[in-house]
Amino acid sequence: MTGIRILKEKVASGVMFILTLITMLLVVVMGIGLFIKSAPVFESYSLPELLFSSSWKPVKGEFGFFPFIMGTLWVTAFAVIIAVPVSLLTAIYLTEYAKPNVRKYVFPALDILAGLPSVIYGVWGSLLIVPLIAEKLAPHFVEFSTGYTVLAGAIVLGVMILPLLVSLFIELFTSAPEELREASISLGATKWQTTKCVVLRKTLPGIIAAIVLAVSRAFGETIAVLMVCGNLPEVPHSIFNACYPLPALIANNYGDMLSLPLYDAALMFAALILFVVVLLFNLVSRIVLYRMERNYGL
Amino acid sequence: MRFIEEKIFKTLMILATLTVFAFVISIICTIVIKGWHAMNWDMITKLPGGGFYVGKGGGFLNAIVGSLYIVGASTVLGLIISIPVVFYLNIYVKRRSKWAYVARMSYDVLFGIPSIVYGAFGFAIMIYFGLRASLSGGIIVITLLIIPIFIRSMDEVARQFPRDILDVAYSLGATRFETISVALRQIAPGIATATLLSIGRAIGDAAAVMFTAGYTDRIPESLSQPAATLPLSVFFQLSSPIKEVQDRAYAAALTLTVIVLILSILGRYITRRFSKNKLK
Numbered sequence: 001m002t003g004i005r006i007l008k009e010k011v012a013s014g015v016m017f018i019l020t021l022i023t024m025l026l027v028v029v030m031g032i033g034l035f036i037k038s039a040p041v042f043e044s045y046s047l048p049e050l051l052f053s054s055s056w057k058p059v060k061g062e063f064g065f066f067p068f069i070m071g072t073l074w075v076t077a078f079a080v081i082i083a084v085p086v087s088l089l090t091a092i093y094l095t096e097y098a099k100p101n102v103r104k105y106v107f108p109a110l111d112i113l114a115g116l117p118s119v120i121y122g123v124w125g126s127l128l129i130v131p132l133i134a135e136k137l138a139p140h141f142v143e144f145s146t147g148y149t150v151l152a153g154a155i156v157l158g159v160m161i162l163p164l165l166v167s168l169f170i171e172l173f174t175s176a177p178e179e180l181r182e183a184s185i186s187l188g189a190t191k192w193q194t195t196k197c198v199v200l201r202k203t204l205p206g207i208i209a210a211i212v213l214a215v216s217r218a219f220g221e222t223i224a225v226l227m228v229c230g231n232l233p234e235v236p237h238s239i240f241n242a243c244y245p246l247p248a249l250i251a252n253n254y255g256d257m258l259s260l261p262l263y264d265a266a267l268m269f270a271a272l273i274l275f276v277v278v279l280l281f282n283l284v285s286r287i288v289l290y291r292m293e294r295n296y297g298l
Numbered sequence: 299m300r301f302i303e304e305k306i307f308k309t310l311m312i313l314a315t316l317t318v319f320a321f322v323i324s325i326i327c328t329i330v331i332k333g334w335h336a337m338n339w340d341m342i343t344k345l346p347g348g349g350f351y352v353g354k355g356g357g358f359l360n361a362i363v364g365s366l367y368i369v370g371a372s373t374v375l376g377l378i379i380s381i382p383v384v385f386y387l388n389i390y391v392k393r394r395s396k397w398a399y400v401a402r403m404s405y406d407v408l409f410g411i412p413s414i415v416y417g418a419f420g421f422a423i424m425i426y427f428g429l430r431a432s433l434s435g436g437i438i439v440i441t442l443l444i445i446p447i448f449i450r451s452m453d454e455v456a457r458q459f460p461r462d463i464l465d466v467a468y469s470l471g472a473t474r475f476e477t478i479s480v481a482l483r484q485i486a487p488g489i490a491t492a493t494l495l496s497i498g499r500a501i502g503d504a505a506a507v508m509f510t511a512g513y514t515d516r517i518p519e520s521l522s523q524p525a526a527t528l529p530l531s532v533f534f535q536l537s538s539p540i541k542e543v544q545d546r547a548y549a550a551a552l553t554l555t556v557i558v559l560i561l562s563i564l565g566r567y568i569t570r571r572f573s574k575n576k577l578k
Contacts, residue, residue: 023379085314086317109322119504120325123548159321250418
């Protein structure tokens with residue numbers, strides 16, 4: 001009897017270990033797979049050539065990713081510029097100021113934002129944000145804009161990463177020790193002074209890590225961006241230009257690229273760039289966040 | 299002076315919070331208002347008829363069923379794989395071990411990898427094995443996509459689980475495997491919620507199924523046939539210049555939103571309703 005029980009225990013342990021290992025190794029397998037698949041394009045072009053050339057003519061065999069990389073960077077940067085202040089202020093309000101009652105209303109709203117599929121954001125962007133930019137905003141700055149611009153992509157992306165940022169910030173602020181706040185208040189500091197000089201300073205590494213994490217999320221967002229960015233393979237010069245981020249490039253062209261030589265390897269290379277950037281950003285920010293969590297003994 | 303600063307920032311904070319609300323309301327209203335006009339019973343009960351994509355009759359039942367097939371199958375597969383992993387990380391492995399740390403880290407990284415990369419990777423693998431875009435391809439990719447989400451969200455729940463209960467079970471002579479059933483009872487509501495939220499993510503994902511599941515006007519009858527999905531149905535129809543087809547995209551978007559919202563509300567309800575018999 002005991003023998004069977006111990007055997008069960010051993011078998012279960014083994015199975016679980018293997019499942020854990022396999023699922024973990026998915027990261028490695030994915031990296032290797034993408035690398036192998038994009039290898040042919042490395043053989044014909046050097047890495048700087050691929051990354052910094054602006055000429056994208058798959059039919060002629062020219063694969064310059066610069067416009068796409070710049071497109072991704074523009075959209076992501078502006079999305080973060082929009083989302084960080086809003087989410088930071090919201091998170092401070094919810095943790096330091098608001099009564100518990102307020103949270104009861106804000107959390108479900110954030111849940112809804114976090115749960116909505118990206119295609120819905122895309123529909124919203126193309127119905128509301130794009131016309132708004134084309135008719136109301138852009139005429140003040142440039143002569144003509146279709147509305148399908150960097151700005152539209154940035155707004156949509158910014159809203160998409162809001163819930164992630166707010167929840168990470170809230171976690172950080174609630175983990176900051178209460179005693180520090182009390183000490184600061186007892187010295188006569190106002191609540192905002194306490195927040196600014198104690199809470200924010202104490203959690204700064206975590207805040208940066210959270211932003212990095214949000215950046216990596218924004219980096220890979222596909223469908224929503226694809227629907228509002230205009231998708232012109234040119235380096236954008238202002239927020240009222242169209243742009244063509246990397247994920248949109250993959251989504252638009254994958255599937256019908258098999259006839260051109262090296263085209264599929266080039267698109268795989270785009271996926272590899274996304275993979276590597278997201279991997280690095282995630283690793284760094286997670287390590288920082290884990291460390292903070294551990295220091296405050298959550 | 300510092301009180302003025304205090305006032306200014308407090309106002310800004312309230313404004314920021316209201317902005318969040320404004321976004322939620324604006325998105326929901328846009329989808330509901332636009333979708334409501336286009337919505338009718340045919341949309342969700344009929345397959346696309348002839349000339350569907352030039353504005354003739356029919357609905358997007360194919361996409362609804364396709365999405366349900368893919369999400370249903372990958373949820374089951376995903377749960378089978380991820381529940382043991384969660385128990386392994388929380389019961390078998392010591393709490394602060396390096397190994398668990400590395401495991402959690404890799405799931406976090408996997409969680410962060412964009413779905414388009416999953417899609418491209420999955421498609422590359424399918425080509426390697428000579429598979430075409432099909433229901434099975436979609437299921438596999440979505441399973442891979444939701445496993446990290448499942449594991450991380452269930453793990454969050456399982457970590458709250460009091461160690462004392464485990465110790466009690468051990469002290470009665472139970473093996474770790476037998477202790478799982480004790481733990482399971484405690485974290486079951488959490489698992490249910492995590493599952494529902496992950497399903498919400500899976501059903502809304504478009505980029506991963508774009509190449510792996512394909513698109514079709516029919517309901518797939520076997521695993522090797524392509525399958526339509528709701529997000530892609532929204533996406534493709536919206537890019538059409540014809541107004542009737544675009545309207546149908548709005549109706550599909552409304553359907554998708556309603557499904558996701560129901561899942562999210564159900565998730566909250568389960569947590570609240572069933573955490574009563576939970577020991578603290």
